[in-house]
Amino acid sequence: MDKPKIGIIAVAKVNHQKDEIREMVEYLKLRLGKEDKYETDICPEVLFDEYQIQEKAKEMETNKADIIVMIVGTWVFSSHVISAVNDLKIPFILFGESEEVANGNFGASIQIRYVLEEMRKKFLYLYGSAKDESNIGKILKYANAAHVIHDIRNKKIATIGGKCMMMYQTQVNEFSWKEKFGLDFPQYDTVQVFTEMKHISDEEADAVAEEFKKKFDRIVWKYEATGEYIAEDVFRSQAKMFLAFKRLKEMYGIEVFANKCMPEMASEIYGYKYAACIATCLLNEAGILTACEADIPAAASMMILSKLSDQKVFFADIAKLSKDKKRITFFNCGTAPVSMADRKQPVEIWPTPDATADEGVVTDYMRHGQDKQRGGCVRFDLENGLPVTILRVGGNNETLRFHVAKAKTCPREVRPDEALGQRWPGFGLEFTGNVDDFIQNTVGHHYTLCFGDWSQELEYMAKIYGIGYMCYDGLA
Secondary structure (H helix, E strand, C coil): CCEEEEEEEEEECCHHHCHHHHHHHHHHHHHHHCCCEEEEEEECCECCCCHHHHHHHHHHHCCEEEEEEEECCCCCHHHHHHHHHHCCCCCCEEEEECCCCCCHHHHHHHHHHHHHHHHHCEEEEEECCCCCHHHHHHHHHHHHHHHHHHHHHEEEEEECCCCCCHHHCCCCCHHHHHEEEEEEECCEEEEEEHHHHHCCCCHHHHHHHHHHCCCCCCCCCCCCCCCCCCCCHHHHHHHHHHHHHHHHHHCCCCEEEEEECCCCCCHHHHCEECCCCCCCHHHHHHHCCCEEEECHHHHHHHHHHHHCCCCCCCCEEEEEEEECCCCCECCCCCCCCCCCCCCCCCEEEEECCHHHHHCCHHHHHCCCCCCCCCCEEECCEECCCCEECCCCEEEEECCCEEEEEEEEECCCCCCCHHHHHHHCCCCEECCCCCCHHHHHCCCCEEEEEEECHHHHHHHHHHHCCCCCEEEEEEEC
């Protein structure tokens, strides 16, 4: 991915620019230069002239800095910093050097911070030593958060089909989301996917399908207990769907898909006979983010976590709360990329349960068995005991917010006879404290997971956007 870019300007009075200020700038140049995932633009001179500070800040913004760090090294006039950041359209950090340099610099940064707050500027205030690793870490995370905000602006989240199964929470107020996040929401009919599939040769699809099948320990072609099976042409057909989505991405410049699979892609009576589980797994494995059930907030959540972490991400439903209210089981039919699987456990493909499309199928068709399909879905677990972050963006207008939780992975809890939970990719999350605090604040049932703790970056993103943020710390 593109690297987050950090601009740094140190400000101090000419007659108080002691060696330690220049040493601080040199230290930051060397220290941040070690971060190969970040780019820096550090002003080599300590500035005091108000016009020079303004011009340097504008120059850094023009050169695509994601954030600017304004370091107050001595007592300075408030306008030296405030005028420089007032017209910036990028986030900034006000850093008050408070340990190594005297002459009132800490007090200067405090009063500048107050004025900026009164002006309702969105910024991060840090203080202490510029050599403090805690401060360095916050600068890096703030830059990453700002970079993702810039990166996703004007990106397209495309829905395939319309609202799925009356899920109100999968749709958004496009005016609100465009104004806040800069996202666009084109919509395409399912028939466009089917049309593109016709242009793909059997040979091209078979090559994709064969490579995909090699990633699995076992393919369960038939489930003897129910008679459900995977039809012979499923892998070729799903590979064609995968390639069709790739073509649509290139044709229309799509960043993320939110696909309404049911019932159009899960019941032959509506035009196609296999659920899109395998195709969706293929897409996410290839880095083409795809959410199920036309869920736009879920697609946005996938994009945000993926770009923040530079990882694959896992879209899943909240499915079951364990009796002691400390564990929640998540799963979903096919959206998870198989490279996230714990290879110590079986990684398999199973027949998609016949009941998958029930909610979206007219009763008359169900009565005559015309909702049945013979697709396949991936089945795997995540490695247990790993810290993870889950996210869902919720709300519109003044209720827009990030809902975040930190927890550790654990075994999922489903009965052996629960076909959906057993055959789909999934995971459990183990929480500390009162898990009701998480459940009572959920903003839908689809959440996105990635490994590691990305809560600080998400909090910074919410701060920059000026939206709500709530994090349940299930690791504490």
